[in-house]
Amino acid sequence: MSQTTAAAVQPQAPATPGAYHYILTLQASLGSGFQVFTTEGTHTPAVGWTRADFYKAIRDGIVRQHPELARANTIFFDLQPNRL
Template identity: 45%
Template structure:
C-alpha cells in the first residue's frame, strides 16, 4: 500500500510563487542539455521576448558553456489554474 499526502500540505502557497510559470531547455548538440523551470513575476511592461532573454541569461550565468546552445523548448504561462 502506498501512502499519499494531501496536496494542501505539500504544495507551495501561490502567494510565494511568481505570476508566470516557465520551462526552458537548451542543448549543445552531441555535448549536453539542460532544462530548468520555475516561476517569476516579470517587471511591468515586460514582453515575452524580454522574459525569454532574461531567463536564458540566467541559465547561461549558471552554465556558461550553454552560451551558444540551441533553444529546444520554451514555455511561459500564467501561473494559475
C-alpha cells in the first residue's frame, strides 16, 4: 500500500511596505497652449510616509527638474503597491 504525505503549507511572511508604483500627470498653461507632463516609476517610501508625503515628494522632484510646472494642475495621480 502506498502512502501519500501532504506537504506542510508554510504561511507567507507578512507583507512589508516595499516598493510602490506611481503615475502622476500634470498640466500647465504655458503661453498660448498647454503642456502635459506624465511621470511614472517605483519608489520605496521612508517609514511613516503617508500618501500625501509620497505625492508631494514626486511633485517636488518634477518641479526641481521642470520649474515651469510649479503652478501646474494635477490631472491624474495613482499610487499602488508594486506587486501582482
